[in-house]
Amino acid sequence: MPLLKVVYLSNNTKLYLWKITEDFDMLFSQVKLKDSSLARLESMKSESHQKGFLAVRMLLQHNDYSDFDLFYDEFGKPHLKPQGCSIKDVEISISHSNDFSAIAISDSKVGLDFERLKEKTLRIAPRYMDVSHLKNLSEQEKIKKATVVWGIKESIFKIKNEEGISFLNHIFEEDFSFEDKKATAKLIFNNKEEKFQIQFDSVEDYIFVCAFEDVK
Template identity: 80%
Template sequence: MPLFKIIYLSKNAKLYLWKITEDFDTLFNRVNLKDSSLARLETMKSESHRKGFLAVRMLLQHNDYNDFDLYYDKFGKPHIKSQGCSIKDVHISISHSNDFSAVVISDENIGLDIEILKEKTLKIAPRFMGISHLENLNKEEKIKKATVVWGIKESIFKIKNEKGISFPDHIFEDDFNFEDKKASATLKFNDKEEKFQIQFDSIEDYIFVCAFENIK
């Protein structure tokens, strides 16, 4: 399937979604991979992960980038090489869950997470969030809200990418209503307090969450 959807998060940030309906060989034959990516692909045992990896490269190609423009720093955070004479930094965040791969490209530092809705997230919610946020909700609402909270913490972690950050101990989301599709959160770590703005929404049976650093 071609590109599924583009979501304009702000004037400087776009989210691209690829719904994976192709088989592995179809995706593999449509992307050009560097040797290190081929080696990484060969280590993946899950067919879903392998196709998700390739679908991300399809999204790069849609944006006139390719696998050779993508690199990871020593902490595993993805980056895009500057093209031509552009002096603007281009930030990228990547996520994959089951049938969807997602990439957000932005002039701002940004974190992205996409998750399929599942009961397991609700079962493990006490491990990563204050369950007071789930009071007075029915089961479906609890699953959705717990998934958003997980995405908030995951997307902030992707921005900071610092060893030692704990989801329950260092990342705190303010209470929010699912219908607002916006939230705020705070990272308290290493004697610093940093604020983040959050955007989220549902796509079919999935939730995507994007975190932006507050610019002072």
């Protein structure tokens, strides 16, 4: 199955999901890659990682971009070149997880995380979150909520892209209910406090989380 889902997160932000059912050759034959991307693809050890990388390029092509429009800064954060004569910056965030690749494209700064639900995320929760936010929940609900919180922290990290940010000590989620599909969080780092709006949902046995800077 190619493009699985487009989620309209706001007027100017869309999330695109690719469920990878194609084999490597099929994906490879469909995308055009620049030399540096070909070299990166060849250096990847697992075919699953390679397919995730190629599926991101399929999603770019679906949006009239290509691998040639995507570049990375020194920390690995992806950026898109503006299209045509547009002077407006377009922001992108990328995530892969097992059989899925996901991108969020926005006019505003955006961070995306896509995670498979797994027991390990709950097991290591004390390392990255306020575990009081997990009380009075069933085991399955705890796994889902902990995965959202992990995604909140990853997605805020992806917006900020700053060395030294600790998930446990610098990023704080307000308590939320999974059913709300939205939350707020703040980053307190380097004597500065910044707020973020969060949107999340489940897709099959995965969770996506998108963070936006709170511009209010």
